Amino acid sequence: MKDAERDAEFSAFVAEHRGALLRIARLLAAGDDARAEDVLQTTLTRLYVGWRHVRRADNRLGYARTSLTHAFVDESRRAHRRRELTTSRPAEGLDGPDPAAADPDLRQLVVAALADLGPRQRAVVVLRHWLDLDVAETARVLGCSTGTVKSQNARALEHLRSRLGPSIHPVPEEST
Structure with missing residues (x-):
């Protein structure tokens, strides 16, 4: 698979599923939007690097959810993790309005x-x-x-x- 095809396939996956993954990350991070974004970005990076494995999965979204959960648990175990809180809620993004x-x-x-x-x-x-x-x-x-x-x-x-x-x-x- 050429890099351009891989990038296009990965971009389409992210465009379709980023909102759902971000909502899951927000729940895992208990509403800490900055932490949710960090965990999501870590997950997307891991998915991109391993895309040749992800694309062969029967359920790519399920694979991404598993990766997201692992990234959250891994990040939560880090003793040096800093707690930073945002002072205002970011504007609604690509994922649409918050159902809650x-x-x-x-x-x-x-x-x-x-x-x-x-x-x-x-x-x-x-x-x-x-x-x-x-x-x-x-x-x-x-x-x-x-x-x-x-x-x-x-x-x-x-x-x-x-x-x-x-x-x-x-x-x-x-x-x-």
Whole structure:
């Protein structure tokens, strides 16, 4: 494959999936947009370098999600990682409006609760409940046993329920 073809194929993949990957990164980073962008850029760099392997994958987006999750967990393990917080929210980008923007108070509450979780628990919650991966696929992505996924998920959900329980009230559906 020529470099120009490879670049065009990779660019098309990024144009199609960057928004979805950024939303996942934002959840993993518990709303820290700068950290989410850093993790996404690390992931895209890894995907570009290894594109010949990615392009042969049956599910390129699944491969990218796995790479994104690994980049997040790897980055979270670094002892020297600095915590930098942005002072203002960047303008909406290529990924369109934030679906949680409809209720910013709820978004802030959920993101704060996610931030209280450890990186592995947060990754389990995002993979299981945001991406709707089953236990076996989540274990494969994280490189751990299904038992670990189940126990991490149970602990994380217990924490989220205790933190969010009194604050979250379902909105009744309108009768049609």
